[in-house]
Amino acid sequence: xxxxxxxxxxxxxxxxxxxxxxxxxxxxxxxxxxxxxxxxxxxxxxxxxxxxxxxxxxxxxxxxxxxxxxxxxxxxxxxxxxxxxxxxxxxxxxxxxxxxxxxxxxxxxxxxxxxxxxxxxxxxxxxxxxxxxxxxxxxxxxxxxxxxxxxxxxxxxxxxxxxxxxxxxxxxxxxxxxxxxxxxxxxxxxxxxxxxxxxxxxxxxxxxxxxxxxxxxxxxxxxxxxxxxxxxxxxxxxxxxxxxxxxxxxxxxxxxxxxxxxxxxxxxxxxxxxxxxxxxxxxxxxxxxxxxxxxxxxxxxxxxxxxxxxxxxxxxxxxxxxxxxxxxxxxxxx
Ligand code: DP6
Numbered sequence: 638x639x640x641x642x643x644x645x646x647x648x649x650x651x652x653x654x655x656x657x658x659x660x661x662x663x664x665x666x667x668x669x670x671x672x673x674x675x676x677x678x679x680x681x682x683x684x685x686x687x688x689x690x691x692x693x694x695x696x697x698x699x700x701x702x703x704x705x706x707x708x709x710x711x712x713x714x715x716x717x718x719x720x721x722x723x724x725x726x727x728x729x730x731x732x733x734x735x736x737x738x739x740x741x742x743x744x745x746x747x748x749x750x751x752x753x754x755x756x757x758x759x760x761x762x763x764x765x766x767x768x769x770x771x772x773x774x775x776x777x778x779x780x781x782x783x784x785x786x787x788x789x790x791x792x793x794x795x796x797x798x799x800x801x802x803x804x805x806x807x808x809x810x811x812x813x814x815x816x817x818x819x820x821x822x823x824x825x826x827x828x829x830x831x832x833x834x835x836x837x838x839x840x841x842x843x844x845x846x847x848x849x850x851x852x853x854x855x856x857x858x859x860x861x862x863x864x865x866x867x868x869x870x871x872x873x874x875x876x877x878x879x880x881x882x883x884x885x886x887x888x889x890x891x892x893x894x895x896x897x898x899x900x901x902x903x904x905x906x907x908x909x910x911x912x913x914x915x916x917x918x919x920x921x922x923x924x925x926x927x928x929x930x931x932x933x934x935x936x937x938x939x940x941x942x943x944x945x946x947x948x949x950x951x952x953x954x955x956x957x958x959x960x961x962x963x964x965x966x967x968x969x970x971x
Contacts, residue, residue, distance in 0.1 A: 638682040639763025643756035643968035645741065645748045646671045646790045647824050647936050649882045649928065650858060650866050651889040652798055654845030660715070661785045662809045663800045664845075665858040668866050669789045670938070671796065671817070672824060673965030675740040677752040681760040684734040687713060691737040699739070709735060712754065712783040716761055719778060719806050720769065728765035742958075748838070748930060754783030755790035755968040763970045777811030780968070785842075793817040793966035795870055797863070817964040820873055823944045825937040825951045826960040829906035836900055838931050847897040854892050858885070875940060879918075879926035882938075886928045893931075904933040910954060911935060917950060 652667035689709050691699040713733060720728045735757065741749040758780035762771045771779070773791055781788035781798065788798045788811035795815050801808040845851050862885055869877035893900040911927045914937060918925050925939035925947050939947045951959045 638680055639760045639766075640678060640680045640971050641756045641759035641763065641968055642676055642678045642971050643752045643759065643790055644672045644674055644676055644962075644965045645752045646786065646796075647928065647938060647962075648748075648786060648789075648930060649878075649938075650797075650863050650885050651930070652785050653842065653889050653892060654851060654855075655785070655842050656800075657804055658843050660804070660806055661781050661783075662804065663785055663798060665855045666800050666863045667786070667789070667798045667858075668863060669786070669796065670822060670824070671790055671793055671965045671967045672962035673817075674962050675742070675752075675960070677741060677749070677756045678738045678971070679753070679756045679760050680736045681733050681757065681764055683730060683732075683764070685731050687732045687735075689735040689737070691739060694738070694740050699737075699743070708783070709757075712757070715782040715806070716779050719782065720765065722806060723769060723771075723775070725765060725769040728768045729761075733764075748784070748786050750784035750838070751786040751790045754787035755780045757783065758787065758791060759968040759970055774810045774812070775807070776968075778807045778809075780811070781809060782806070784838075786838075791968050794819055794964060796967075797867070813967075814867055815871065817966050820870070820964070821941050822964055823939050823941070823947070824962045825939065825944070825947050826962065827910055827935045827937065827951050827954055828958040828960070829904060829910070829933050829935075829954075829956060836931075841893070841900055841931055844896040844898065844900065845892060848892040848895040850888070850892050850895055854888050857888065875924040875926075879924075882926050882928055890929065900931075902932050903929060906954075906956070907933045907935055910957075914947075914950065917946075921946065923947065 646669035648669045650668040654664045758776050762776045777788040777791040789796045792813035794817040796813040865881045923943045
């Protein structure tokens with residue numbers, strides 16, 4: 638029975654909008670830093686029917702909604718289609734049992750689906766290893782079938798979800814650019830609200846196309862932003878990285894806010910934090926940038942030299958929970 642461990646990632650060039658929602662084939666490339674925590678562990682085993690159980694670190698059970706179970710079932714069906722395509726027809730004969738142990742607090746605004754589906758993809762890799770040896774790119778395809786951003790958490794360090802072209806199940810996949818030893822960055826995560834968000838990413842992606850700003854967003858990522866982000870990272874050019882990451886974050890939220898229906902994930906607290914950290918960056922010349930996903934949570938990514946000051950800032954924000962992470966090694970079998 639394989640057990641895998643994984644973590645969320647911090648998206649720097651954001652994945653928003655699919656060319657195929659069922660297969661989670663994105664419209665544009667995206668990029669992220671894999672975090673070293675909080676972790677998710679998953680055991681899977683062969684079974685006659687699907688059963689999924691999820692536990693908190695203290696051993697108490699997290700009650701899953703029907704739609705969560707359905708998501709695992711859909712993911713299993715898609716994984717079987719993909720394995721069939723690779724010629725491993727009976728690698729997963731009937732179904733599986735899944736046991737999830739998650740240290741990701743519910744609704745903190747860290748993409749737990751990226752940790753869960755990268756983790757289960759690694760566990761599938763272990764489960765089928767006698768019939769078929771899946772490489773990392775193939776494992777990232779399995780992760781993507783459950784959650785687009787999960788394809789990036791397969792890898793340690795800094796990686797992309799490559800959009801690719803066409804409707805092939807494996808036409809989009811993850812790719813690592815540099816590993817976790819490249820740059821010792823920190824991610825200080827400020828959570829102003831732990832209310833569960835009303836519209837999750839899966840429901841949000843299909844609305845992206847309704848924004849009048851979406852085409853320009855895709856064009857900017859495809860022709861410039863993704864490459865600028867990769868270059869800045871490779872050269873450890875923090876200032877360039879800050880400019881392109883914040884530009885992309887603000888652009889994604891502009892698309893969300895101008896979609897039909899509009900998606901307003903940011904709150905007063907988010908705006909206050911981003912304004913104050915920008916002022917602090919300016920006055921103290923701090924290497925720090927902000928980024929937000931589909932919620933009010935603000936991630937402050939900074940270098941080792943800035944971490945003390947950024948930590949102090951984070952803890953001075955009233956009504957916010959604060960979490961910390963560094964660069965992680967990605968999904969692995971344990
Ligand atoms: C805003 O990967 O969570 O966090 O495939 O439906 O699980 P699903 O979507 P998901 O979308 C991520 C959206 C984002 C940006 C990002 O992580 O790149």
